[in-house]
Amino acid sequence: MTVGLMIITHNQIGSALLDTAINMLDSCPMPLEIIPVTTGCNPEQLLQQAKDKLEILSQGDGVIVLTDMYGSTPSNIATRLCNKNNEVAVIAGINLPMLVRLLNYPNLNLEQLVEKALSGGQDGILLCYDGTGG
Numbered sequence: 001m002t003v004g005l006m007i008i009t010h011n012q013i014g015s016a017l018l019d020t021a022i023n024m025l026d027s028c029p030m031p032l033e034i035i036p037v038t039t040g041c042n043p044e045q046l047l048q049q050a051k052d053k054l055e056i057l058s059q060g061d062g063v064i065v066l067t068d069m070y071g072s073t074p075s076n077i078a079t080r081l082c083n084k085n086n087e088v089a090v091i092a093g094i095n096l097p098m099l100v101r102l103l104n105y106p107n108l109n110l111e112q113l114v115e116k117a118l119s120g121g122q123d124g125i126l127l128c129y130d131g132t133g134g
Helices: 013-025 043-057 073-079 096-103 110-123
Strands: 004-010 032-037 063-067 088-092
Touching (some): 004 013, 004 043, 032 043, 032 073, 043 073, 063 096, 088 110, 096 110
Parallel strands (some): 004 032
């Protein structure tokens, strides 16, 4: 068994990040589902779609749900997937380093993968030049 991965983002952000990560790694080693949230969508319908996909991904080891911006519609849908009966970890603020780090460790358990995703995302945010000339 393995941890499943669901990506819920605005428009095609999730698909673009995943395509890039797969291009870098040559594969997607985890069961995965993507839900794009577009303008004018019905959040309740998308929530049901997410619940249906969660059933497919839940193979006994849990599911990580990545979303883009905390407090937005994708994030609100993602957080509604959590309940006492399943192991779902929701992480907001998806970025490419987070996704690549996550996909590099498909054999870890849910808790370990959450830590890898968080560290990858945080370590991937750097100030490269502050513009002050110093």
